[in-house]
Amino acid sequence: MSPRSKAQFAALRDKSMAAIKSAALELFGQQGYHFTTVSQIAKAAGVSKGLLYNYYSGKEELLNAIIMDVVEMGEQFLDQLMTAALTPLERITAIVDGSIAMVQSDPHYWKLLTSLSLQINVLDEALTATLKNRQAAANARLATIFREMGYADPERETLHLEATMDGMMIHYLTQLEDYPIQAMRDYILQQYQRFQKPE
Amino acid sequence: MSPRSKAQFAALRDKSMAAIKSAALELFGQQGYHFTTVSQIAKAAGVSKGLLYNYYSGKEELLNAIIMDVVEMGEQFLDQLMTAALTPLERITAIVDGSIAMVQSDPHYWKLLTSLSLQINVLDEALTATLKNRQAAANARLATIFREMGYADPERETLHLEATMDGMMIHYLTQLEDYPIQAMRDYILQQYQRFQKPE
Amino acid sequence: MSPRSKAQFAALRDKSMAAIKSAALELFGQQGYHFTTVSQIAKAAGVSKGLLYNYYSGKEELLNAIIMDVVEMGEQFLDQLMTAALTPLERITAIVDGSIAMVQSDPHYWKLLTSLSLQINVLDEALTATLKNRQAAANARLATIFREMGYADPERETLHLEATMDGMMIHYLTQLEDYPIQAMRDYILQQYQRFQKPE
Amino acid sequence: MSPRSKAQFAALRDKSMAAIKSAALELFGQQGYHFTTVSQIAKAAGVSKGLLYNYYSGKEELLNAIIMDVVEMGEQFLDQLMTAALTPLERITAIVDGSIAMVQSDPHYWKLLTSLSLQINVLDEALTATLKNRQAAANARLATIFREMGYADPERETLHLEATMDGMMIHYLTQLEDYPIQAMRDYILQQYQRFQKPE
DNA sequence: CATGAATGAGGGTTCATTCAT
DNA sequence: AATGAATGAACCCTCATTCAT
Numbered sequence: 001m002s003p004r005s006k007a008q009f010a011a012l013r014d015k016s017m018a019a020i021k022s023a024a025l026e027l028f029g030q031q032g033y034h035f036t037t038v039s040q041i042a043k044a045a046g047v048s049k050g051l052l053y054n055y056y057s058g059k060e061e062l063l064n065a066i067i068m069d070v071v072e073m074g075e076q077f078l079d080q081l082m083t084a085a086l087t088p089l090e091r092i093t094a095i096v097d098g099s100i101a102m103v104q105s106d107p108h109y110w111k112l113l114t115s116l117s118l119q120i121n122v123l124d125e126a127l128t129a130t131l132k133n134r135q136a137a138a139n140a141r142l143a144t145i146f147r148e149m150g151y152a153d154p155e156r157e158t159l160h161l162e163a164t165m166d167g168m169m170i171h172y173l174t175q176l177e178d179y180p181i182q183a184m185r186d187y188i189l190q191q192y193q194r195f196q197k198p199e
Numbered sequence: 200m201s202p203r204s205k206a207q208f209a210a211l212r213d214k215s216m217a218a219i220k221s222a223a224l225e226l227f228g229q230q231g232y233h234f235t236t237v238s239q240i241a242k243a244a245g246v247s248k249g250l251l252y253n254y255y256s257g258k259e260e261l262l263n264a265i266i267m268d269v270v271e272m273g274e275q276f277l278d279q280l281m282t283a284a285l286t287p288l289e290r291i292t293a294i295v296d297g298s299i300a301m302v303q304s305d306p307h308y309w310k311l312l313t314s315l316s317l318q319i320n321v322l323d324e325a326l327t328a329t330l331k332n333r334q335a336a337a338n339a340r341l342a343t344i345f346r347e348m349g350y351a352d353p354e355r356e357t358l359h360l361e362a363t364m365d366g367m368m369i370h371y372l373t374q375l376e377d378y379p380i381q382a383m384r385d386y387i388l389q390q391y392q393r394f395q396k397p398e
Numbered sequence: 399m400s401p402r403s404k405a406q407f408a409a410l411r412d413k414s415m416a417a418i419k420s421a422a423l424e425l426f427g428q429q430g431y432h433f434t435t436v437s438q439i440a441k442a443a444g445v446s447k448g449l450l451y452n453y454y455s456g457k458e459e460l461l462n463a464i465i466m467d468v469v470e471m472g473e474q475f476l477d478q479l480m481t482a483a484l485t486p487l488e489r490i491t492a493i494v495d496g497s498i499a500m501v502q503s504d505p506h507y508w509k510l511l512t513s514l515s516l517q518i519n520v521l522d523e524a525l526t527a528t529l530k531n532r533q534a535a536a537n538a539r540l541a542t543i544f545r546e547m548g549y550a551d552p553e554r555e556t557l558h559l560e561a562t563m564d565g566m567m568i569h570y571l572t573q574l575e576d577y578p579i580q581a582m583r584d585y586i587l588q589q590y591q592r593f594q595k596p597e
Numbered sequence: 598m599s600p601r602s603k604a605q606f607a608a609l610r611d612k613s614m615a616a617i618k619s620a621a622l623e624l625f626g627q628q629g630y631h632f633t634t635v636s637q638i639a640k641a642a643g644v645s646k647g648l649l650y651n652y653y654s655g656k657e658e659l660l661n662a663i664i665m666d667v668v669e670m671g672e673q674f675l676d677q678l679m680t681a682a683l684t685p686l687e688r689i690t691a692i693v694d695g696s697i698a699m700v701q702s703d704p705h706y707w708k709l710l711t712s713l714s715l716q717i718n719v720l721d722e723a724l725t726a727t728l729k730n731r732q733a734a735a736n737a738r739l740a741t742i743f744r745e746m747g748y749a750d751p752e753r754e755t756l757h758l759e760a761t762m763d764g765m766m767i768h769y770l771t772q773l774e775d776y777p778i779q780a781m782r783d784y785i786l787q788q789y790q791r792f793q794k795p796e
Numbered sequence: 797c798a799t800g801a802a803t804g805a806g807g808g809t810t811c812a813t814t815c816a817t
Numbered sequence: 818a819a820t821g822a823a824t825g826a827a828c829c830c831t832c833a834t835t836c837a838t
Contacts, residue, residue, distance in 0.1 A: 004799065004838050012801060032318050034233045038829060048803045053830065111317045117373055118314035120231045120307070156386060159370070160363070163383065167366030171358070174316060184362065187355060237812060247820045258812065430717045432631045436833060446799045457833065509715045515771060516712035517629050554784060557768070561781065562757070565764030569756070572714055582760065585753060601817050601820065609822060635808060645824045650809065
């Protein structure tokens with residue numbers, strides 16, 4: 001019936017949406033959310049401003065879409081890791097190394113995310129709530145690893161690892177090659193390697 | 200009719216500048232840097248926009264001035280702490296507790312500062328460089344504490360403490376009363392309490 | 399596989415055009431002409447924007463088509479009334495009551511039409527001229543009623559009735575149930591009932 | 598204290614606000630509200646767009662301000678008329694003639710107002726409510742005239758006169774010199790001249 | 797006949813900054 | 818030292834319309 005099939009329309013749409021998201025991610029990461037204009041994004045994506053607004057209700061929704069994409073990528077990473085046949089220590093090592101790799105491969109973007117999470121009036125409440133829930137779920141999974149290792153308070157251990165990792169990350173993001181990230185990584189993992197399960 | 204003395208002018212000037220900085224700090228903290236307008240600051244400070252521009256070349260310089268104030272406050276705190284008659288462990292405890300107290304007393308403001316430090320194009324290069332130097336100096340002083348305690352690699356220990364502290368802070372700033380900051384504080388300090396100086 | 403007959407195509411076409419006009423009428427009436435978008439009309443009519451532009455050269459022509467429909471409905475009503483076997487007073491009563499009934503049955507729509515007739519740059523000149531002619535023709539028919547009744551100046555009487563009716567309508571449209579439209583109707587008709595044909 | 602006195606600032610401000618309102622009134626009247634852009638208004642007023650927004654929160658508030666100005670002019674006219682030493686018939690004559698003169702002197706503007714009162718989503722609720730109240734107050738004053746003349750139902754007579762007047766006005770506004778407004782005026786007043794106070 | 801992706805000119809609005817006094 | 822009126826560039830967003838298929 002249709003001159004273009006549904007699938008053709010969908011392909012067109014998906015392509016444009018992906019181009020827009022990709023351009024926005026790049027620019028938000030490089031310049032920051034507030035300093036990036038919708039015009040810049042449209043131009044970088046090779047589409048008109050109007051088309052951008054056909055697919056995203058505004059600059060903020062575009063940001064939300066990007067963040068959700070990344071959240072889901074992170075969860076898939078954690079899924080794979082938790083279902084793989086690994087010892088607890090190997091899992092932790094994979095998490096630490098995976099996190100470092102992610103941040104190293106796209107530091108601008110992680111600056112953006114961390115910064116946004118601390119800003120007021122930028123992320124809308126619905127998204128903030130979602131992120132909180134997802135974070136809690138991830139924490140619970142991490143805690144099972146420490147429980148398996150025999151830690152007395154796995155939840156506290158989870159929070160401690162996350163604090164150290166996130167702190168390390170913001171220092172790395174601020175200083176980049178001046179920060180001894182590999183040495184820090186080794187030092188963090190050392191503690192878990194030395195841990196002896198109490199009788 | 201008698202002209203005001205130079206001292207009187209200086210007093211007026213200092214009072215206005217302080218009012219401006221105070222108003223800006225308050226508003227930046229509550230609303231974020233980008234969502235705070237110069238007009239709002241001037242109105243809150245009880246001065247005209249024109250006067251604000253007499254004292255500060257713009258919104259950004261005002262931000263810089265505020266940040267430098269805080270940096271100096273932090274350094275004074277560290278000064279007092281390092282010259283007081285304390286054991287190394289007491290010093291570390293004071294640093295940890297002092298940091299937590301500061302963040303708890305004005306979380307909005309620390310959200311702002313942390314967020315800004317991760318944003319690009321907001322803080323100018325000169326200020327960024329200054330902050331880096333000051334941070335390095337503070338690190339060196341912290342390292343002396345760990346050296347005194349007998350740690351094998353005091354610099355690494357400093358970075359580790361800072362990472363854990365900063366990570367904890369951003370989690371606290373994001374979750375506030377949902378974050379068990381006291382328990383984390385105890386756990387962090389525990390490690391230093393248990394440390395045995397190698398023979 | 400057999401191609402559709404011309405009649406089938408025409409039926410499809412008429413159905414789509416009617417759906418579009420109906421949707422447009424509804425939306426223009428509810429939201430006003432300016433606040434209704436072509437996309438909304440197409441969606442409400444269940445057709446694509448492209449198809450809408452196949453049938454109507456744009457938003458304005460669609461409006462014109464709707465207005466012409468109503469003009470023709472009004473003329474048919476007048477036709478029936480003038481050819482029916484009625485006394486002059488019955489005719490006037492029917493006109494007054496018919497007008498009130500029409501406006502009461504769809505006040506949003508009549509708000510729209512009245513408002514449009516007063517706006518500049520919305521209705522194009524050709525349509526405005528047409529409306530003027532049709533109005534003049536209707537006036538002439540109305541005047542015959544008053545002439546039949548023996549009024550000295552039937553044209554003036556026509557203008558007077560129309561002014562009173564239209565004024566009453568805009569007050570009704572503005573105030574709706576707060577306006578005593580039935581009492582006004584009675585009062586208007588009373589004057590014609592009391593009129594005595596001069597010898 | 599101030600480099601410009603308060604009065605000087607106020608004069609500057611009032612001059613600009615008046616220029617803006619005057620330009621807006623002119624353009625709204627000529628082109629209609631929706632077809633007039635803020636840029637056009639600013640240019641016609643000889644000020645920047647920014648200044649316009651210093652004084653009016655937007656296009657709509659500017660419209661509201663203009664409407665309120667006119668409402669108050671109308672009320673002043675009615676005030677003068679009601680306090681002057683006139684017979685009831687002279688008062689009515691003055692109201693009719695005054696209304697016609699107002700509409701004749703600025704037809705575009707009255708087209709605008711009438712059209713707006715019938716449009717949805719244009720005038721905000723607060724203004725609509727205010728206009729309703731003012732209209733009711735004006736009606737009450739008009740009714741006192743008819744009461745004084747001895748009409749059995751002065752309120753109804755008021756509504757009737759207003760309907761006829763407003764209807765006549767929209768016909769005049771639509772047809773201008775083609776509409777026999779003086780003849781209509783005479784015919785309307787004739788009815789009141791002939792009225793005999795019942796015993 | 798029918799689709800909806802794509803356009804782009806132009807709209808209303810904001811706000812850091814300047815400047816005459 | 819101090820004011821606030823005035824600027825204008827740039828922003829986000831809308832929507833009637835076109836067009837390849």
